[in-house]
Structure formats: structure tokens, C-alpha cells
Amino acid sequence: MALSGFRDFYPDDCAFRNAIFTVWRDVARRYGFVEYDGPPLEPLDLFTKKSGQEIITQLYNFKDKGDRDIALRPEMTPTLARLVTARHKDFKKPLKWFSIPQVYRYERPQKGRGREHYQFNCDLIGEPGLEADIELVALVIDVLRAFGLTEKDFVVRLSDRQFWTDFMNARNVPEEQRYAFIQAVDKSEREPREKTAEKLGPLAEDVFAVLEKGAASERLDHVEAGLRHRGLQEYVKRDFTVVRGLAYYTGVVFEVFDRSGEFRAIAGGGRYDALLKNLGDVDLPALGFGMGDMVLGDILKEKKWDSETLTKSRSPGIYLAIADEAYRPQAMALLQRIRDELRHLGLNSVWVDYPFRPMKLGKQFDAAYERFASQICIIDAKIEENTVEIRDTIIRGENRNIAVEELVGWLPHLSFRTARRMTDGAA
């Protein structure tokens, strides 16, 4: 058994996981983001410097054999800050960087939350203007659209963290009460009104007025206008209860939820202009979001995206059936030739397989169907005249004999075929 809170990825699970990664990568790249990565183990103080000593209770941390205090990364932002501040002069700003780290927290496993998950991180560094906020929100929307989700499925709740800072400034809220204030606003949606009112004291009325009637925010006006120009306005909604628990956000913030309200947040992020200065003494504005694979995966499974995608991503393949063992050597020469040719053609999704031992032809057909082979290529004495028999598993009909040269010439067309399961009951 895997450790509690950790997942095994058997081939179908791994294919599903990788299909999510592929969509993440494709959309990030389409937006001009480039991929980076860092070590899963980091010095412990990289994390405490950002989040305080409290974080330690949630970490996989230990002393290594050289007596160093180290921890498995619970999030990617400290590593990103480390990488960027160390070499920021080597890169033209703005940076558009993404990563898909596996991250670890020692917490009680529950629905949509294990002790590890993969977290798609997209960050935009070096641009203070709101155009960057628009691009980032558009990206999070387009990632979910690329999974086939629509404005009926999810909503981006947009908020303005700076609005609340200004609100506190205007009312002279002392520094030491601000964290509690932010927390109270954050929890207001999930707690009874009285409880929130109690926490907020004399500020309660003003806060409720904002939460109920909204408030002016030029920042949000601008971001919403930008999304409207892109035709993405249906995907967002203003919601001042969104403040993001973490202390370091400074501007536009957002959280993405499924419309049904059944799941935890799908993604969250915002602008954190002061963080790189605090962590690495490099004054670069920044913003980003994180999206985990577990809540997203649960939603996609509910939408049957998983099985459809697995079917679609199933690679076409050729099964070499050996009808006469005497010709195995020739079959192996052909096997190698086909595989080489596929490599030269760059047809990287096509597989070629064959039986390791003598087997009745019917059994070999079963094995081919089992793997969704698009074509079965039968080897017998005809291989002496450079001819093989082809059985098409998609368009059923008579087997036909074709020259080996013709078979090889036809390979470029294979990747456009859809492999389907045609087992006649062998499933």
C-alpha cells in the first residue's frame, strides 16, 4: 500500500494525470509561458521565511544526514522566488513562467486533498500594469475551457485585495488587527452573519455594505473591461469576500469555483508585488495562480472527460502476428524496420508490438484487439516474397496481401486513424 494521502498511478491513472499535464502545458505555452522546475527538497528556512514558523506543522521536514534542516516543498512560490531573484538580470521582463511541481503537506487527507498533489503554477513577473492581471485571468479561464468546461461549469471570483487595504487605512485599523480583519472577511461567506459581525466590531456595517452592494474599484473595472475585449466576461464575477488567506497579496486576487458549489476551489491566485522584495531583496512586481490536479480531476471525472480523453489519447498501433514461427526472424526484421520508419517520420504516438512466444493466430488477434491495434500485420511464408497480409481492425473486411514496401509507404497515414476496441467479445 502507498502511504496514506499518496497516490499510485497505474497506467490508466497515469494516462489521466498526463492528459491533464498536457492541457496545462499546451495552454500555458500558447500564452507564451515557458516551463521551469526546481528541487522537491529545499532548505526549511526557504519556507519559514515566507510563511512563518507556523508552516512547519504542515510540512514534511527533517534533518538530512549532513544535519541540514530540509523540507519537501509545500508550494512552488518560494522556489520560484529563489530562482528569479538569483538570476533576474539574465531574463527580459516580463517573465511568463509555469511549472507543474508535485507538492507535499502533512495534513489529514480528505476529499479533493491528499498529502501530495500536482500544482500547475503560472506566474508573471516584472509587470506592474493591469494588462498582466487580465492576461493571467484569461489564462486560468482558457485552461479550464481547454478541458471542455464552459461558463456554465465554473466562475472566476474576482476581488481587489488593495481595496481592503485602502478600506483599513481609511478607518485606521491598527497593523496588529489587520490579519484578523482579512481572515474575518475571508470566512464571512461560510460563517453566520453574527459571528462575522462580532469579529469585525464597529467595522461590521461598512464591511457588510461592501459585500452586499459591492464597491468601486477602478482596478476591477479595468480587468473586467480587458476580459470583455477578449469575450471572456461571462466567466467572471466580482466577489469582495475573496481576499486569499495568505498575507502577501497586494492587488487583484481571484479564486475559481465550479458553479455547482460541490467542490473546493479549483484555482486561486493574484498579485503579490512585495514578495520578491521581501524574500530576495529584488524589487519586481509579480502575480500568479496555482491549480491543483485533484479537485480538477474530480470535476473532469464527473464530466466524463477522463474516459473520453483516455479513448482519444489511445495510440494507434500495429500488431505483428506471427502465423508461422519459421518466419520469426523475418518478422523481427520487419518489426525493426517499421519502428525505425516511424521514428524517422516523427510518428511518435504509434506503437508496434508482437508475441514473445509461439501462439495460435486467434490468440494473437485477441492480444491485438486487447490493445486497440489499428492494424494487424500477419507474417507467414509470403514474407519470403516481401508480402504480408493486413487485417484492418477498423474498417472490417477481407484481409488483403500487400507488399512490405507498400506497408511502409502507408505508415505516414496511420496516425490519422482512430483506434477503437473491436473485440467481438474478447473484452
Next chain:
Amino acid sequence: MALSGFRDFYPDDCAFRNAIFTVWRDVARRYGFVEYDGPPLEPLDLFTKKSGQEIITQLYNFKDKGDRDIALRPEMTPTLARLVTARHKDFKKPLKWFSIPQVYRYERPQKGRGREHYQFNCDLIGEPGLEADIELVALVIDVLRAFGLTEKDFVVRLSDRQFWTDFMNARNVPEEQRYAFIQAVDKSEREPREKTAEKLGPLAEDVFAVLEKGAASERLDHVEAGLRHRGLQEYVKRDFTVVRGLAYYTGVVFEVFDRSGEFRAIAGGGRYDALLKNLGDVDLPALGFGMGDMVLGDILKEKKWDSETLTKSRSPGIYLAIADEAYRPQAMALLQRIRDELRHLGLNSVWVDYPFRPMKLGKQFDAAYERFASQICIIDAKIEENTVEIRDTIIRGENRNIAVEELVGWLPHLSFRTARRMTDGAA
């Protein structure tokens, strides 16, 4: 700074790493292997059960907050054995499974060896016959060929671990001396003859005879014949000094080295028929190999594979230059339309980018060249008539005006263009 022995992957490093992963995945899939994965953290005893308590000195192991003894995986085989033995009845044999885990050892970092690396693992489970050994050796050869390496660059040293077991049986070598015997043979190539002779005692003469003159092995005859049928005989050489240090190999074993002798082993593996029985009480024959990314990466860098590959893998892209800020909203609508169209077309390698803030056109061109844009699409008042100006960065010439519809219609052809750097000195 990253912890000593751990690597950061800045975008170019990450692209190089991912390019290696892509080749590994492509070739494994072409051979009909499917991907799996497991957790990087496992119970400590999963590893001591296979390798004994000695392994602990090399591990990143610790107690978690629930007082469990856990460790970061130093290799993938114990996890594979756990997965396969738990659910072997759910899968048709033989299994062809691969994985690309990051693995961890607390050792002194040195050339070609850090405290982490990625290890491509290919295993074939449930087939006792030698055809599986041939397929596995052919796979390791084809993986390296797919990186552009040839028989001039590397050699697979083939050996027969069972031969040595039979050798010891025939000479009644006691059980407790066998590990030392195997170790002595393993080291014989790198140690002075006298030292090996001293270790081997009365068996020295017989061992040297085998190492110098070779010996009969029907197993190796069969594997070599199979590789000859595939035209791969130039890539292998018999070498009885290869025994693989680990105790659990039972049949054909092999190690892959560069011909120059400059680097550590590129890959190693073989048959381990008893391991799944020992670890999980499931009697399934098995064989496999591991190939790390560090030695391979060093060799590929020496061959300049890295920079060529990075250039080739550089995505084509479109840069939207905004010549007149008044038309930014229209530019953003076009941006979204192009990105959507690329998604619908499945052109997942193409990026579209634009300036976040007002910028002189020349600066925008610089930014486009900087990123190897294939096309620059200039937005000005003509967008009101659905027309944009296109500047081709590859075939240089006059800019030309085209209708937006024409631009969109031309997208399917973009991915076939090669992006090159054309900076006129902006690099």
C-alpha cells in the same frame, strides 16, 4: 541556492530535461510500453526489504509527523514490485511498463551523479522467455539511437548472470562466499589482476580464462541472434565482467557505456526472475533496465544534441504588435480569436504574445525577434476594416496587408514553419 546535489531547472534546462523525457516516452511507447508512476515517499521497509539495512546510509529517510519511518525513493523497482504484486491479476501478461521517476540518494555529489536524478525505468513482467530479453535490449539501443547516437558512440555489454551461478555451482562455492565472488568479477576490469586473483583464490585461473577467452552461453547466443535479426548486432558485445552489483539478477544482464570510456554507465539492467516472489510473494518472471538523465545529458551535451534540440523544439509563435494603442481592444479580441483557433486546430506548440503596455513599434519587433516569433502581426487603424499587416520574420520582404479571415485561415500552416532568430543585432 538549491541544496547541494540538487538541480534547478531554469527554462532552458527544463526544456532540455523535457526533450530527454519526450524521447524516452516516444521510444517506450513505440515498443508498446505504457507509463505508470508512484509516490516519491514510501515506507522505509519497502526499500530495506529489497536491499537490506545497509541501504539506509544512502537514503533520505526520516520519521513523519505520524511517527512512520519513511524515505524518498532511491530507485523505482520496489514501488513497481508493490504495484504489480498488488494488482497483477488485473493485467494481461506480459506487462510492458515504463516510468520516469525522480530518485534520491544521500551520497557525495560528483560528476554525472547528484543527490537526485531522473531515471527512465522500463520493465517487462510475466514473460520467462528470451524473446523478452531481446526486446528489452533492442529498446535500450533504440532509445539511444533516437538521441542520434550510433554504434560508434555506445556499446551494450551483454553478460549472463546465470552463467556465473552455474560456474559457482559446478565448483561448490559456498553460499556465504558468493556475494564476494560476484563483486570480485564485477571489479576485475577496474582492478589490477593480482588483486582480483587474490580475492578469487583457487578459482582465479578459471575466472580469468572466461574473462579472456569467453565462454559458451546458449542464452547469449539466442539474444545475439535475435538482435541480429533486427540488424542491431553492431551495438552489443559480450563481456562476462558485467554481473551487475545487485544481488537479485538471475539471467541475461547488461550495461551500456559510451565507446570513449569517458563517462559512467549510461544504463544497466537485466533479468530478475525471483524478485517479485521475494518481495510480494507473486511468482512472476521479470526484467528491466534503468537509465539516468545525468550521464546521458552530459554525453548529449558533448555531442551538441542539446542546443540543436532546443532550437528544433523552439515553438513557432505569433507576436501581435500594437502600433496604435487606440486599437488595443480590437487587438485583444484578435489575440483571443487566434488562441482559440489554435486550440481548435490542435496546434498546441504555437504561442501568441503581445506587449502589456504601450511601446514603440521597434521595441515590439525586438521583443518578437527575442522570442523567435515566426510572424509579427501589426495592429493599427486598418483593424477597423478587418485587416492587419503581417511581417514575416523568416522569409524577409515587404510587410503585407491581409484580411483577418485570411490570417486565421493560414494558421494551420504555421506549425510547419521553422522559427529562426533574426535579430539584426538585437540578440
